[in-house]
Amino acid sequence: xxxxxxxxxxxxxxxxxxxxxxxxxxxxxxxGVGGGFLLTPILMMLGVPPTVAAASDTNAxxxxxxxxxxxxxxxxxxxxxxGTVLLLGGLxxxxxxxxxxxxxxxxxxxxxxxxxxxxVVLGAIGSYMFVESLxxxxxxxxxxxxxxxxxxxxxxxxxxCQMKFPRSGIQHSxxxxxxxxxxxxxLAAVMGVGGGFxxxxxxxxxxxxxxxxxxxxxxxxxxFTCAGLTFMQATTNHTVDLLLALCxxxxxxxxxxxxxxxGRLFRGDQLKVVLATIVLVVMVKMAVDLVASPANxxxxxxGAGH
Amino acid sequence: MIARSARSTxxxxxxxxxxMVALGLPASGRAQSPQVTVDPPQLRVETFSGQQHxxxxxxxxxxxxPVVVIRRPDAEAVxxxxxxxxxxxxxxxxxxxxxxxxxLLCFSPVPVDALLQRADIxxxxxxxxxxxxxxxxEPAEFDAPAIxxxxxxxxxxxxxxxxxxxxxDAFEAGEEPGWYALRLAWPTRAPTAMYxxxxxxxxxxxxxxxxxxxxxxxxxGLAAWLAAxxxxxxxxxxxxxxxxxxxxxxGIDFLVTFFRRRGARHGRQPSKRSAGHLGAH
Numbered sequence: 001x002x003x004x005x006x007x008x009x010x011x012x013x014x015x016x017x018x019x020x021x022x023x024x025x026x027x028x029x030x031x032g033v034g035g036g037f038l039l040t041p042i043l044m045m046l047g048v049p050p051t052v053a054a055a056s057d058t059n060a061x062x063x064x065x066x067x068x069x070x071x072x073x074x075x076x077x078x079x080x081x082x083g084t085v086l087l088l089g090g091l092x093x094x095x096x097x098x099x100x101x102x103x104x105x106x107x108x109x110x111x112x113x114x115x116x117x118x119x120v121v122l123g124a125i126g127s128y129m130f131v132e133s134l135x136x137x138x139x140x141x142x143x144x145x146x147x148x149x150x151x152x153x154x155x156x157x158x159x160x161c162q163m164k165f166p167r168s169g170i171q172h173s174x175x176x177x178x179x180x181x182x183x184x185x186x187l188a189a190v191m192g193v194g195g196g197f198x199x200x201x202x203x204x205x206x207x208x209x210x211x212x213x214x215x216x217x218x219x220x221x222x223x224f225t226c227a228g229l230t231f232m233q234a235t236t237n238h239t240v241d242l243l244l245a246l247c248x249x250x251x252x253x254x255x256x257x258x259x260x261x262x263g264r265l266f267r268g269d270q271l272k273v274v275l276a277t278i279v280l281v282v283m284v285k286m287a288v289d290l291v292a293s294p295a296n297x298x299x300x301x302x303g304a305g306h
Numbered sequence: 307m308i309a310r311s312a313r314s315t316x317x318x319x320x321x322x323x324x325x326m327v328a329l330g331l332p333a334s335g336r337a338q339s340p341q342v343t344v345d346p347p348q349l350r351v352e353t354f355s356g357q358q359h360x361x362x363x364x365x366x367x368x369x370x371x372p373v374v375v376i377r378r379p380d381a382e383a384v385x386x387x388x389x390x391x392x393x394x395x396x397x398x399x400x401x402x403x404x405x406x407x408x409x410l411l412c413f414s415p416v417p418v419d420a421l422l423q424r425a426d427i428x429x430x431x432x433x434x435x436x437x438x439x440x441x442x443x444e445p446a447e448f449d450a451p452a453i454x455x456x457x458x459x460x461x462x463x464x465x466x467x468x469x470x471x472x473x474x475d476a477f478e479a480g481e482e483p484g485w486y487a488l489r490l491a492w493p494t495r496a497p498t499a500m501y502x503x504x505x506x507x508x509x510x511x512x513x514x515x516x517x518x519x520x521x522x523x524x525x526x527g528l529a530a531w532l533a534a535x536x537x538x539x540x541x542x543x544x545x546x547x548x549x550x551x552x553x554x555x556x557g558i559d560f561l562v563t564f565f566r567r568r569g570a571r572h573g574r575q576p577s578k579r580s581a582g583h584l585g586a587h
Contacts, residue, residue: 001354001356002354002355002356002357002494003353003354004351004352004353004354004355004498004525004529005529006353006525006528006529006530006531006532006533006536007532007533007536008497009497009498009499009525009533010494010495010496010497011351011355011356011357011494011495012494047464047494047495059547059548059551060551062548062551062552062555063551063552063554063555063558064555065555066551066552066554066555066556066559067554067555067556067558067559068555069555070555070556070559070560071559071562074563223552227548227551227552230544230547230548230551231541231544231545231547231548232544233544234536234540234541234543234544234547235540235541235544238536238537238540240536240543240544240547241536242532242536242543242546242547242550243353243528243529243532245547245551246550246551246554249551249554249555250554253554253555253558253559254558254562256555256558257558257559257562289395290393290394290395290396291393291394291395292395293395294388294395295459296388296456296459296460297387297388297452297453297456298385298386298387298388298401298453298456298457298460299385299386299388299397300385300386
């Protein structure tokens with residue numbers, strides 16, 4: 001059964017779109033990653049023009065993250081206070097990152113910077129997360145390793161504007177999550193993908209948040225970021241295909257619900273292993289793409305990813 | 307809205323006719339051979355139309371053979387160019403390709419190189435070699451045989467280009483000499499646009515006559531309305547897109563929760579691994 005996509009102007013099998021959405025939604029609900037890294041290439045493979053694919057999957061991710069966030073919110077996994085700080089930091093970082101990439105583009109080195117940053121950052125985060133999670137699993141530790149104590153005595157503990165985040169069970173200077181998230185925002189803008197890959201590990205390892213709360217809170221900030229992006233893409237580029245987004249979202253919202261519930265069957269450390277594995281697989285694919293001779297010397301020009 | 311749509315259609319038809327004149331083709335089928343008709347003359351694609359079929363009927367002199375070509379007028383295509391820097395392959399610079407159609411589908415009952423001499427194949431872009439020669443690469447320093455081959459490979463992969471290297475099974479000879487029918491499942495990836503359908507009458511290695519008719523593939527119904535909203539009322543469209551997506555997300559969550567609770571009330575106990583266990587991680 002094919003469906004004509006009004007903005008893309010092409011017809012695609014409806015069930016393929018829903019299936020692609022379900023896969024991405026499942027990962028989103030399970031691990032808190034947005035899914036843009038998967039969805040845009042899948043839609044492009046199906047023949048959707050790159051700019052429409054990038055803009056429409058942003059719209060679909062709004063639906064997915066709403067669904068996933070609602071499920072996590074009911075389970076008590078969304079830290080609204082910390083999420084708001086992270087969102088503001090992420091927005092500030094993205095704005096800086098866009099300017100940085102403009103400078104690199106003028107210098108003609110943008111793609112070198114993007115590709116190498118991608119591989120190095122994903123490689124470092126994935127490897128650390130994978131090793132640490134495996135060690136944790138071997139120890140069989142069920143007890144939380146999250147420090148709820150105020151980090152007094154440390155440099156971070158002496159920073160001003162200390163704030164308690166009861167839902168996450170942590171206390172930090174408000175500048176810590178803001179600056180960390182701004183750095184993630186810069187990286188996300190430079191790398192052209194969303195922050196989910198980097199944001200969740202950063203929340204777990206640097207802010208010491210529980211894995212499930214990190215996932216729920218990440219979905220909260222993804223929802224707002226992608227809603228803003230969708231509106232901007234619709235008004236400036238007219239590339240949001242609502243029908244395409246809804247078809248994908250029909251699969252992805254359901255997938256997100258299943259992912260969130262499947263996530264409850266796993267311990268935080270087990271989820272970390274899954275996320276680390278996916279991060280490493282993406283990193284390895286990027287690295288192979290960098291060194292292997294391409295099948296074609298030309299590639300489609302994508303729109304803004306996330 | 308209707309007036310604007312009519313003006314837009316008229317402009318597109320005018321553009322196709324201009325392109326035909328530029329190609330040295332007559333602007334419509336004439337009474338004498340060759341003749342070409344497309345059924346339906348305008349493909350109206352609705353949201354749930356599914357696979358559409360097109361019947362192209364051509365008439366040529368009984369001692370001639372037709373080649374049918376469907377073209378979408380030239381448009382600039384932009385790609386990233388990959389280059390090797392040390393051990394790494396990187397996107398470096400944009401390649402702009404012009405001078406060739408955005409869509410080119412060629413059909414003939416026999417291989418086109420068995421029908422025509424090289425000069426006419428090149429002139430009417432009837433095979434990959436002709437397109438490779440005709441395309442224009444900007445900036446000029448990026449122009450290389452590998453780039454031209456890559457462009458052709460991409461177009462053939464996404465089914466925008468199809469050549470009659472081996473003849474086409476879709477051709478059926480009519481009962482009367484010189485009549486042919488081409489039944490075509492319209493490519494679902496071909497975008498809604500104005501196309502030109504040309505028939506080349508081939509005899510003794512040359513194109514002796516041609517005829518071209520415009521063929522429009524247009525959205526209609528919900529698809530047309532949504533496409534118009536996306537451009538005419540972009541801020542409202544964007545806001546609605548966000549609102550609909552959020553509603554869908556929360557709606558699905560509500561439904562899942564509702565059915566889960568209902569299931570629990572009907573004898574199944576909710577999972578012991580509820581939200582409480584999550585704090586342990």
